Amino acid sequence: MATAQKETISAGFDAESDVVHYVASIIVPGAPIYCEFTRMRDTRLTVVRSSTGMAILQHQPHGQIGPCYSIVTAYSGKNPHGTRIGKVEVP
Numbered sequence: 001m002a003t004a005q006k007e008t009i010s011a012g013f014d015a016e017s018d019v020v021h022y023v024a025s026i027i028v029p030g031a032p033i034y035c036e037f038t039r040m041r042d043t044r045l046t047v048v049r050s051s052t053g054m055a056i057l058q059h060q061p062h063g064q065i066g067p068c069y070s071i072v073t074a075y076s077g078k079n080p081h082g083t084r085i086g087k088v089e090v091p
Helices: 003-010 016-026
Strands: 032-036 044-049 053-063 066-075 083-087
Touching: 016 044, 016 053, 016 066
Parallel strands: none
Antiparallel strands: 032 044, 032 083, 044 053, 053 066
C-alpha cells in the first residue's frame, strides 16, 4: 500500500475518490501558508493545517482556467519548511 494511501485512510478517507476531500480538509480558511524561496522559478507553497496535514501546491500561471495552483502532494506531516507568508482566506 502506498504511503499516501495509508495516510488518507488513517485520516478517515478510505476511497480513492476521497483524496479530494482529504486535500480540502487541509486547505481551509485560516490555514497558514509557507513558501520555500529557494527556487523562485518553480515556487511551491506549503499550506498547513496541523490537525490534518500539509499540502504542497505549485503555481500554474497558464492553467486551463487561468492562473491557479495545482496539488503536488498532500500528507500528514506537521512541520512546514520555509517562511510563513500568510493564511488561506475565503475569496
